[in-house]
Amino acid sequence: MNTTDLTLCCDNLSLQRHRRAVLENIECAFSPGELTAVIGPNGAGKSSLLSCLAGVLSPSGGHVQLGEHLLSAISAAERARLFAYLPQQEAPAWAMAARDLVALGLLPWGRAIPATEKAQRVADTLAQVDAHTLAQRPVTQLSGGELRRVQLARLLVGSAPLIIADEPGAALDIRHQLQLMQTFRAQADSGKSVILALHDLGLAARYCDRILLLQAGRLRADGSPADVLTRERVGEVYGIHSEFRWRDGRPEFVTGDLL
Numbered sequence: 001m002n003t004t005d006l007t008l009c010c011d012n013l014s015l016q017r018h019r020r021a022v023l024e025n026i027e028c029a030f031s032p033g034e035l036t037a038v039i040g041p042n043g044a045g046k047s048s049l050l051s052c053l054a055g056v057l058s059p060s061g062g063h064v065q066l067g068e069h070l071l072s073a074i075s076a077a078e079r080a081r082l083f084a085y086l087p088q089q090e091a092p093a094w095a096m097a098a099r100d101l102v103a104l105g106l107l108p109w110g111r112a113i114p115a116t117e118k119a120q121r122v123a124d125t126l127a128q129v130d131a132h133t134l135a136q137r138p139v140t141q142l143s144g145g146e147l148r149r150v151q152l153a154r155l156l157v158g159s160a161p162l163i164i165a166d167e168p169g170a171a172l173d174i175r176h177q178l179q180l181m182q183t184f185r186a187q188a189d190s191g192k193s194v195i196l197a198l199h200d201l202g203l204a205a206r207y208c209d210r211i212l213l214l215q216a217g218r219l220r221a222d223g224s225p226a227d228v229l230t231r232e233r234v235g236e237v238y239g240i241h242s243e244f245r246w247r248d249g250r251p252e253f254v255t256g257d258l259l
């Protein structure tokens, strides 16, 4: 299958979970080179949307398309090479070493990558997320943030052109969050499509090209951080005071009190 066009599109996407409508009529497209944040209050549908984009959940209505192909028509093996997906929570199944968990991210390539190169890529990617010292530790014995960094290495190790991560930095300390956002920025700048569910609107404003705002399963806004994070809209959706401003040419989003 020719998947040279890696634009990911939702066409009138709807999703029901246990007969409840959780996404309704979502229309959006994600282009290579773009870092997009999906934001919205708890229960707005961010994880559900990311699961549909990654092909983990099938839409109840409409469809998801990669270039001219329906996502559902692309084989599981090819999707595994095209998409790197990190769910919101993922408990380790057994006490494997961190480097073995990261190596799972190379499984879709089978023997196409020699074992020595695989080992080097695993080591390099663990270093990239500051987790090289954890390589031999059983993942069941890591702290929440340490485990998340190892899972992030698994996400990145395969160099998939589409990266979808749900609250990737939620368990990380502030330094590792900033490092991670810089890594995602660099991945997008190198031509990948990066889609993140984020609660931290400051990070979304600072690093992302684009923000999709979900509210109660509907797409409330889609545009640049400056266009989406207006005082009025953030007030209506989140019920808080806020300010979006420019400082030394960089976007900055500041939250205030409850409305």
Ligand SMILES: Nc1ncnc2c1ncn2[C@@H]1O[C@H](COP(=O)(O)OP(=O)(O)OP(=O)(O)O)[C@@H](O)[C@H]1O
Pocket (backbone or CB within 6 Å): 017, 018, 020, 022, 040, 041, 042, 043, 044, 045, 046, 047, 048, 049, 088
């Ligand atoms: N497995 C499930 N079965 C049924 N309903 C679900 C399931 N998972 C989520 N939902 C419902 O779907 C809606 C959207 O949930 P989703 O997890 O996509 O929201 P979210 O925006 O990611 O929330 P959060 O910020 O809390 O992670 C919610 O109303 C939720 O209760």
